[in-house]
Amino acid sequence: MTYLRAVGLVAAKDLKTELRSREQAVTLLFFALLVLVVFNFAFDFTIIDFVTFGAGILWVSFIFAGVLAISRSFQIEREQDRIQGILLAPVDRSAFYLGKVAASILFMSAVEAIVLPLSVLMFNYRFGPRIGLALLVLILNTIGFAAVGTLFACMTTQTRRGELLLPLLLFPAAVPISLAAVKATGHILAGRPFERYASWIALSCAYDIIFLAAAVLLFDYALDD
Amino acid sequence: MNTAPPGTPEVGLALEARGLGKRFGPIPALDGVDLAVPAGQFVLLLGPNGAGKSTLLRLFATLLRPGAGTLRVLGEDVGNGDRAAIRRRIGLLSHQTFLYDHLTGEENLTFYARLYGLADPPAAAREALRAARLEGRGSDQVRTYSRGMQQRLAIARALLHRPDVLLLDEPFTGLDRDAALRLEERLREERSARRTCVLATHDFRAALGVADRVIVLVDGRLAADRPAAGSDPGSLEALFSTATRAGAPAAGAA
Numbered sequence: 001m002t003y004l005r006a007v008g009l010v011a012a013k014d015l016k017t018e019l020r021s022r023e024q025a026v027t028l029l030f031f032a033l034l035v036l037v038v039f040n041f042a043f044d045f046t047i048i049d050f051v052t053f054g055a056g057i058l059w060v061s062f063i064f065a066g067v068l069a070i071s072r073s074f075q076i077e078r079e080q081d082r083i084q085g086i087l088l089a090p091v092d093r094s095a096f097y098l099g100k101v102a103a104s105i106l107f108m109s110a111v112e113a114i115v116l117p118l119s120v121l122m123f124n125y126r127f128g129p130r131i132g133l134a135l136l137v138l139i140l141n142t143i144g145f146a147a148v149g150t151l152f153a154c155m156t157t158q159t160r161r162g163e164l165l166l167p168l169l170l171f172p173a174a175v176p177i178s179l180a181a182v183k184a185t186g187h188i189l190a191g192r193p194f195e196r197y198a199s200w201i202a203l204s205c206a207y208d209i210i211f212l213a214a215a216v217l218l219f220d221y222a223l224d225d
Numbered sequence: 226m227n228t229a230p231p232g233t234p235e236v237g238l239a240l241e242a243r244g245l246g247k248r249f250g251p252i253p254a255l256d257g258v259d260l261a262v263p264a265g266q267f268v269l270l271l272g273p274n275g276a277g278k279s280t281l282l283r284l285f286a287t288l289l290r291p292g293a294g295t296l297r298v299l300g301e302d303v304g305n306g307d308r309a310a311i312r313r314r315i316g317l318l319s320h321q322t323f324l325y326d327h328l329t330g331e332e333n334l335t336f337y338a339r340l341y342g343l344a345d346p347p348a349a350a351r352e353a354l355r356a357a358r359l360e361g362r363g364s365d366q367v368r369t370y371s372r373g374m375q376q377r378l379a380i381a382r383a384l385l386h387r388p389d390v391l392l393l394d395e396p397f398t399g400l401d402r403d404a405a406l407r408l409e410e411r412l413r414e415e416r417s418a419r420r421t422c423v424l425a426t427h428d429f430r431a432a433l434g435v436a437d438r439v440i441v442l443v444d445g446r447l448a449a450d451r452p453a454a455g456s457d458p459g460s461l462e463a464l465f466s467t468a469t470r471a472g473a474p475a476a477g478a479a
């Protein structure tokens with residue numbers, strides 16, 4: 001079994017399980033839509049425009065949907081001790097980590113693919129030529145959030161209070177990526193020049209690389225009791 | 226110190242623990258366990274709740290690292306050796322099934338067969354389903370299986386890659402009488418194949434006829450270790466009660 005095949009196997013198993021159960025899809029989608037609807041009613045968008053609050057609204061929706069996705073994904077592994085079954089296999093354990101990251105990115109991307117166009121419609125906003133940059137920011141920060149979220153979920157899933165510990169550990173560690181996401185998206189929505197937010201995009205890139213590399217290298221130790 | 230029971234011939238050791246200890250925070254789960262299991266031996270591991278049976282099996286399975294002492298599985302050091310190489314040669318049946326409810330029986334086994342790098346995963350999965358007498362239900366999702374069927378599938382998963390060492394933690398849990406008899410039969414086959422087995426259970430009556438050796442753990446220590454030959458459920462009951470009452474006397478005490 002090659003490393004990449006093991007990564008693909010874990011991700012494919014998660015997708016197949018989700019396609020059959022649809023447990024995450026329904027929860028994530030309704031949660032993300034609820035956030036949009038609540039914000040839509042909370043602010044009078046005839047006075048305030050989407051540029052002011054748009055980045056915050058979008059990333060509150062994406063980040064909390066991401067936490068739900070990652071948390072549920074590991075709840076499945078915790079039930080019946082399935083994570084031990086995979087960790088018993090003679091493959092590099094970091095392949096399991098990358099497989100879960102890949103699946104989390106796909107789940108989050110599916111939510112984003114629905115929420116982003118809907119928010120454009122609901123808040124009457126046009127990205128225009130900036131859509132490419134907006135997608136780049138979306139992808140970079142989704143990868144970063146999935147990388148850090150999956151790492152902490154793996155570490156906490158074997159503890160008794162895993163569900164409680166996950167947000168406590170994850171949110172402080174996710175502050176840099178959340179800031180970068182909101183700031184870069186805010187600048188893009190406002191139509192400011194790339195130079196104004198290039199450093200936030202660079203921060204997202206660095207965060208992704210550091211967390212993915214560190215997690216792959218340290219994952220076996222992170223899982224040790 | 227000879228940690229094999231008296232009369233055991235010197236053969237290659239499948240499992241070898243020296244002063245093995247493990248703590249979870251302040252709580253000692255295992256404390257100075259010395260144990261040598263020759264290849265091909267079938268060991269019945271007894272002990273009350275919290276005695277350290279599951280911890281010992283998880284250490285053998287490389288799911289935990291030893292906190293003290295040394296542990297060698299199939300000649301490889303668990304603390305610092307190639308743990309992936311060990312994992313390729315061991316099978317673990319835990320309290321839990323490790324099975325995915327929304328995958329079919331065949332998909333579950335194919336998934337694990339691929340993870341173990343077997344040559345033809347679908348064929349290996351079908352063969353394992355046949356051996357578990359589940360071939361008629363292979364295309365059904367596991368959530369539709371009874372507890373007994375799930376346990377049979379879990380056993381098939383543990384044996385899928387034909388491990389040299391089989392670790393079984395309460396394998397009779399949830400099985401009805403017929404399924405328990407079938408499992409007993411399966412264990413006899415594994416013993417005939419000279420596969421090294423360590424079976425932790427409270428229900429020693431079911432497994433006694435299969436075992437070569439009986440070990441009792443109490444409070445994380447080896448409290449008794451003797452050949453299974455000549456043991457009957459009554460004498461084991463007495464041994465278990467004595468060992469449990471006395472705490473943990475010297476390892477190797479019969």
